[in-house]
Amino acid sequence: MKDNIIAIDKAHVWHPFDVLHADNICIEKAEGIYLYTSDGRKILDAISSWWVNIHGHANPIISKAIYEQALVLEQVIFAGFTHPPAVNLASKLMEILPFEVDQIFYSDNGSTSVEVAIKLAMQFWYNQSIKRTKIIALEGAYHGDTFGAMAVGERNVFSKPFQPYLFHVEFLPHYTCSEQECIAHFEQLAKTNDIAAFIYEPLVQGAAGMRIYSKELLSKLIAIAKEYQIVCIADEVMTGFGRTGKLFASEYINLPPDIMCVSKGITGGFLPLGVTAVNKKIANVFDSLDKEKRFYHGHSYTANPLSCAAANASIAILTSEECRKAILRIEQSHQSFLSQMLGHPQIKSIQSLGTILSIELNIGNETSYFHNKRDELYRFFMNKNILIRPLGNVIYVLPPYVIKNEELEEIYNAIIELLNLS
Ligand SMILES: Cc1ncc(COP(=O)(O)O)c(C=O)c1O
Structure with a gap:
């Protein structure tokens, strides 16, 4: 056998x-x-x-939560319908995420949570008829293996076959440059008024080799981004849910993001689930009956009740x-x-x-x-x-x-x- x-x-x-x-x-x-x-x-x-x-x-508590949820509701289309595990999880996340969250968007994993974040940031500008075409990411970044996530990740042998299909991204050197040079470079890019978003793994670049970098540097970059209205995307897929000692690594930085991606530890490792959380500034731009302004993105298993039940149980353990x-x-x-x-x-x-x-x-x-x-x-x-x-x-x-x-x-x-x- x-x-x-x-x-x-x-x-x-x-x-x-x-x-x-x-x-x-x-x-x-x-x-x-x-x-x-x-x-x-x-x-x-x-x-x-x-x-x-x-x-x-x-973990027996999470196993039991999934089992009990499966006996009641295992899956339902999340367009036109909702259910208690998804809403309870959204409420809990709004309570524990370290910024003023207005909307919770569910998807399937870390990469999809990043895809959603990038698309939201791009459409944030599109909906306002403002042309901003570029994204800044950090040298050594890793944000997942789907196309958008790959584009904002460091170009290497993993992404080489797809290079011609990846959109342009400004990669900010921060290991190979001094802090002042890095900040100056960022400011120069910000001043072009063509930067739609800045995406970063707060304080730890996981796939790059668990590299822990300066919170002072990151705070300065976020501060400049805010000055130039650049959408800040914190990718907490790896750092979230207690991994860095605080519930979220963004808590080490005084400046909150506009969008946060979480996944991985969210269900305690039982089931796949991605979340993209956004603040009111982002949400407001989509709050319209105009069909052109709607966010057309969804997955078959969006907000799967079993995944949400696992996440609710996992967060209850985490916050004990x-x-x-x-x-x-x-x-x-x-x-x-x-x-x-x-x-x-x-x-x-x-x-x-x-x-x-x-x-x-x-x-x-x-x-x-x-x-x-x-x-x-x-x-x-x-x-x-x-x-x-x-x-x-x-x-x-x-x-x-x-x-x-x-x-x-x-x-x-x-x-x-x-x-x-x-
Ligand atoms: C920071 C970060 N973002 C996104 C991802 C992609 O997550 P997933 O593998 O669930 O698609 C990862 C995976 O390691 C990650 O570390």
């Missing part, structure tokens, strides 16, 4: 970012921070299964005192490991924010999937039954909040062992 699954998978199932006919490990069940394989291994999920599983796997303490405990644990490792000869840089810990190894510069050591690093941790997916020469830990101190220690010890080997 197990061999059959693996054989069919290898022959016919296409996995993301991988070669065809790859060997994949079959997971039969998961609980808490552990994945259980069909051949008897127990793997510690140190990256919350691609940053989604904030409360660990098979127990979860807040767990996040703080992980943050302190990462900080103390960081202090212990500072100055290690094999470490180029080590950073931590909230529950994120990232270490850039002293083995070449390239933070890409194609770094020659990347697969070796991945295998090193997998041989110890720890799931860590290095981003090139960067290893990072982004655990479910239910991880215990001794389990964090196990990860840190494996990292130390790796460093002492090199």
